[in-house]
Amino acid sequence: MAQTYENYIDGEWCASETGETFDTHNPADPNEVVATVQDSSAEDAKDAVEAAAAAQEEWAAEPGATYQALLRGTAKRIDERSQELAETLCREEGKTLTEASGEVGRAIDIFYYYASHAVDYGGDRKPTTTDDQNLYTVREPMGVAGLIVPWNYPIAIPAWKMAPALATGNTVVCKLSKDAPTVFLEVTKCLAETAEEIGAPDGVVNVLTGGGEEVGQPIVEHDEVDAVSFTGSREVGDMIYQQATDNRKRIQTEMGSKNPTVVSENADIKKAVEVVGGGICSVTGQACTATERVIVHESIHDEFVEQLIDYVDSIEIGPGLDDPGMGPQVSERELESTLDYIETAQQEGATLAYGGGQPEGEEYENGYFIEPTIVTDAESDMTIMQEEVFGPFAGIASYSDYEEAVEIANDVEFGLTAGIATQDHTEANQFIGDVDFGIVKINEATSGLDLHVPFGGMNASSSETYREQGEEGMDYFTIIKTIYESY
Template sequence: MTEAKTYVNYIGGEWKPCASGRTEGSVNPADAREVVGYVQLSDAADLNEAAAAAKAAAPAWRKLAAPARGDVLFRIANALERRLDEIAETMTREMGKTLPEAKGETARGVAILRYYAGEGMRKTGDVIPSTDSEALMFTTRAPLGVVGVISPWNFPVAIPIWKIAPALIYGNTVVFKPAQETAVTAAKVVECFHEAGLPAGVLNLVIGRGSAVGQAIIDHPDINGITFTGSEQTGKHVGQGALARGAKYQLEMGGKNPVVVLEDADLDLAVDATISGGLKSTGQKCTATSRVIVQSGVYESFRAKLVDKVKKLRVGNGLDASTWMGPCASQSQLNTVLDYIAKGKEEGAELLCGGGRVTEGELGNGFYVEPTVFDGVTRDMTIAREEIFGPVLALIKVDTVDEAIEAANDSRYGLSASIFTRNIGGMLNFVQNMDAGLVRINAESAGVELQAPFGGMKMSSSHSREQGQAAIEFYTAIKTVFVKA
């Protein structure tokens, strides 16, 4: 095994170690004996340097015509595409998701960059009639300035890019703090920005723990906006800190996403989508299916089909072509999932399959857990209320459509939800009454197209939207202009 490389910060167009010189290993969750790379343990001093570089670069980047900024993003997309296989393999080794999923995510990053490159040619304002016949009144958009990007480990390519790309195209500069667990992948993504010729200081990478670098982003007076994806608790802290100093903020904080299966549903389709939505990426998606709400008339048939297929899923190293589900991303995440499974048993849910750590052979060196299905789950149980972020499905039986929608809405979260039915009335009822930012009909709860707005209701978000043209609302401010001849 070759010696692991050390990955450093990227500040002002230069690669440099953190001021303290401290590093830590990023381990492979499929085999914790392997260090994928050594990453920085930066602190506020490094963040301050990055923020100063971003502030210094902001005027020239803002002045550059939007189509020219788009040309830079096109070059970055090409650089990422050239390195797609390498970065995807790094993602699998560092985070654990299967290689096909990692390749798909990296390809999505390429597509996001190209989409926002095209935004450089689209309008950013409107002409508004003035009451003064000799005046011209119109709106334009002004960038925030410096944007702090704090991203999670579960999508280490797609989520940072869907934050960074719109920030850049709309004229902002960026300070980027990735999750420590996937900082090697993040560094390789930033290498693509450097290789494509992004001007110095426009994007800055600072690797370190949230308590140090994340807090420094929250507190820094020259960071004008913060976009965050992560846990509810941390998101609230980010929002409170940003509000206290008048910075704009955008939060995406997870979900407890339901799938509703009605009596007229295509059960095979519903089962496959429940498994895909709930268990792919080891259930570590903010839009992953967690609660499975099934009408009583088809409950037993659905349950039998679901358990039969879940038992056949192959758990293993994501680099193995025969693997369907990889490990949890870290020892900490594995422990969290196992704790929730234990809580489900304690509170009286019936374990139908899975429920344990996978330890045989080489898998004993990784953070593997069996795909798990619970039956007899009531709406007040912990596994029906709290976000597990692991491969655990909770089956809940209901009698009527209205009861199903009521159960689906019985959560403090409202990110995504799906329903399986052939009845147009049931579909429309669900669309109208489901409190979720993303509603999918006869499709899994996980997944959103990059050109569509994405965000949640209730405690899932700060009620803003990411991706698509909706992104402009966060990364810019409307400026109204009145011109008198």
């Protein structure tokens, strides 16, 4: 029987005031109910924000060592349960066991990373213009942080938002996605146990489940929320940005993408195929950093496509717990969206080179499985080269010279991650300056990130306000106060 989870508000586990719940399902076998969770309301969101606001002053007054203790203790508890959490993630979101274990490991590392910085993050001493003065800055918490997170990295993304917020003295209210909330509700248990152990005030951490309109919007609009961090679709992110700025809140959004990889005539083709294939198929293409556009020099186009097809054809598809090469999509909604884009690509004149449908076989009949899909003859103005396809899909275009490749790469509204496969160091350096993307990868898959460096996009991929991860992730949750002290 599936476990029922409650919301965590003001130091207590509690049911939604609606009395309503919903089930989550295994995308490899939708008949399997993974968990039952709360279908929360605006009233629940209000309670969570008020709890966070009530606890904020006391939490902000704690020393960095207390923040460190909360984050370090949480990381230790997650680590002790890492296998169980990885399996939960597989069952609810669909990642392979290897991918899920990696994501759980990333969350552990994030909590440890910000724990280590919690004790030495603060202001700076500055040179003065006189000899009888101290001049320095201090960083103070913003206050209450509202965090709205997606389903595709259901433990890592909440961790990389929540950990820096807590490490800088903020209290948090986190709304989890309805598609895959269970793994972070389990992490919330780790946070709650550690908070009780160290004597943290009730209300420092508040986590609830429910819809965006019912729960997310009331969090964003509440007067007591000082900063909002959102990851999700562009449509919702733009709306949240407007709501937050209208109320003079600090806002950080990370939204859609349409990431290109240029395959130069100077590329090592075998290496380029591995880079591109990994960027397309890892986490079933359900990553904002996934490779969706491949721009290949005309002199190597046919050879590259042939080898890329061999690469994706070798990928085993199956339930995440079996640890294949690629798991299912998270939901029927996402599967149908990908299939619709594949149909649109062919209607607009692209050539289906590989995949394009669901794999055949009894083991695939019930789940949301899809084949990796490659289309060629893709033109830059086609729908599938402009709109994000959240699945293992890529359109391949050819180019004749470097300037054309850059023009195609930049010919989108988004600007998260761009890559180039080349053995020409000069070309690589020029590419870095010529593309309008927040992250540039040289001979690496567009997907995959380090936690200690800034993460974020340009143009329509981001609010272009503050970066996430690294020390910059802490900067977002603090405000600078400058002190002039004469003596």
